[in-house]
Amino acid sequence: MAAGPVEPAALNLRADGSIALLGGWSPSSGRYHFPRADTCPYTGATDVEPVELSTQGRLWAWTAVTAAPPGYDGPVPYGFGVVELPEGLRVITRLTEADPARLRAGQPMRLVADELAVGANTVVAWAFAPDPSVTEGTDATEAPR
Amino acid sequence: MTAVEVAGVGLHRFGRFDGSTTADLGVVAVRRALAEADVGRGGFQAAFCGTAYGGVAAGHRVLGALALTGPPIVDVEAGCASGAAALALGADAIRGGQHDCVLVLGVEKMPRGVIRSSFFPPWREQAGLAATPAYFALRAQRLLADAGLTKADLAAVCVKNRAHGAHNADAMFRSPVTAEAVLGSRVVCEPLHLWMLCSPNEGAAAVVLRRVDAAGGTDGRHPRLAAATLRSHLPGNVLGEDSPLAGLVDDTITAPTTLAATDAYEAAGLGPADLDVVECQDTDAARELLAWQELGLCEPGEQAKHLAAGDHTLGGRLPVNPSGGLLSKGEPLGASALAQVVELVRQLRGEAGARQVEGAAIGLAHTVGRGANASAVILTR
Structure with missing residues (x-):
């Protein structure tokens, strides 16, 4: 059996193995959110429309987890950080790069699937990887300030 | 006018x-x-017990062992602010005219290692998105960048607090450390090294609150509880203590610490410039530096200046964490906020020994943690 998403409410795992982050958009609050919820977590509005979030963003904060935290069976060390998406969201994420010295603020990043062990099983989580395809400072994924 | 005084305090050392x-x-x-307050059986009309990991009816187990049950006992969980939440409930019950004397306690035996919290659903642990020190590290990295600080500044906070803690017999770690040793300890999550993180541990603290119907000053032995406030977070900060999976691109969201401190300053009718001594949340070294600005002790980005000047070291303008802070004491969640109150009471009574802040008359205690929960307590002599 193929591995499923680590959390179906947060992650869409497509047949071709690609993934998307599942978010919401509230027209009345003018805000996106993640993961998708019935109520906008910033205003309480209930006019939430389902969306899939951008797969490209910019690195805002990062570190590496050097020892396996409780309840985690995946590899260590692993990268961990925050990526800013053009929707005006900062998303908590795994990073494919586990050496903090090889990352920098504002670095272009792209969403990738990340298979993880959970006991004897495997699940698919999301991660962001450095995106070499983006030319610095000229792309449309620069988060609005 | 009804005021609330601290009739007595007690501590089981942390470790x-x-x-x-x-x-x-x-x-x-x-x-x-109770001995300090000269209060016995029947002397208090309610008890409030802060604990996060103490399990069902923790307060009843304590008071049951002392044959002190009978009054209502309310167990309170508010993360790192659990003890302060219990204190606020007790103070409000007196101010509201419900009780004359209230016992507040906080107890904790933390699991060893990285704190595992039922706050997170299992899938977040499986995905590696529930590692508490990693969230501290991201916040530390942003603070270093935004405030122009370096890892040497984080080490300086550890050196300061451990030097203070060397004078505290109730602390878990009583040896001073050097910046070199702090920076030489292993990296847990860059930029945080092991010695920059407090140790979850065990301990207990208790405070007896009593109604005072007279205006005017105190006798010097029983400080007034001028404010005890608790606030939760406003949504939107991705690195807030509520640990959301996402937040807004917005750096103007008021922090829960600032909300609690603003309420406390207003209730006490004073401001940060009036403080003589502060005990603040130093779960990690960066958390203390962030608290300085969130509590209004300094302008954002001015931490390095105050560190270099020794403003918040014993002997400086406004000593912060003279007890040694959590970096020296360790952190038993339910007890830590009340242990801060115990420290302030000792400081205001002038019985803090080698770590005494000269002439301390007004003190503030602060916690912030999971929830998010943030508390601010102000005591005056």
């Missing part, structure tokens, strides 16, 4: 105590506080 139960630790703290 690891194999063979002692949560209730055993609480019994020691409660006995000491």
Whole structure:
């Protein structure tokens, strides 16, 4: 059996193995959110429309987890950080790069699937990887300030 | 006008105590506080017990062991602010005219290692998105960038607090450290090294609150509780203590610490410039530096200047964490906020010994943690 998403409410795992982050958009609050919820977590509005979030963003904060935290069976060390998406969201994420010295603020990043062990099983989580395809400072994924 | 005074305080020192139960630790703290206050059975009309990991009816287990049950006992969980939440409830019950004397206690035996919290659903642990020190590290990295600080500044906070803690017999770690040793300890999550993180541990603290119907000053032995406030977070900060999976691109969201402190300053009718001594949340070294600005002790980005000047070191303009802070004491969640109150009471009574802040008359205690929960407590002499 193929591995499923680590959390179906947060992650869409497509047949071709690609993934998307599942978010919401509230027209009345003018805000996106993640993961998708019935109520906008910033205003309480209930006019939430389902969306899939951008797969490209910019690195805002990062570190590496050097020892396996409780309840985690995946590899260590692993990268961990925050990526800013053009929707005006900062998303908590795994990073494919586990050496903090090889990352920098504002670095272009792209969403990738990340298979993880959970006991004897495997699940698919999301991660962001450095995106070499983006030319610095000229792309449309620069988060609005 | 109804005021609330601290009639007595008690502490079980912080550390690891194999063979002692949560209730055993609480019994020691409660006995000491009640003895100081000269309050016995029937002398308090309610008890509020802060604990996060103490399990069902932790307060009942403590007071049951002392044959002090009968009054209502309310167990309170508010993460790192659990003890302060209990204190606020007790103070409000007196101010509201419901009770004349209230016992507040906090007890905890933390699991060893990285804190595992039922706050997170299992899938977040499986995905590696529930590692508490990693969230601290991201916040630390952003603070370093935004405030122009370096890892040497984080080490300086550890050096300061451990130097203070060397004078505190109730602390877990009583040896001073050098910046070199702090920076030489292993990296847990860059930029945080092991010695920049406090150790979850065990301990208990108790405070007896009593109604005062007279205006005017105190007798110097029983400080007034001028404010005890608790606030939660406003949504939107991705690195807030509520640990959301996402937040807004917005750096103007008021922090829960600032909300609690603003309420406390207003209730006490004073401001940060009036403070003589502060005990603040130093779960990690960066958390203390962030608290300085969130509490209004300094302007954002001015931490390095105050560190270099020794403003918040014993002997400086406004000593912060003279007890040694959590970096010296360790952190038993339910007890830590009340242990801060115990420290402030000792400071305001002038009985803090080698770590005494000269002439301390007004003190503030602060916690912030999971929830998010943030508390601010102000005591005056």
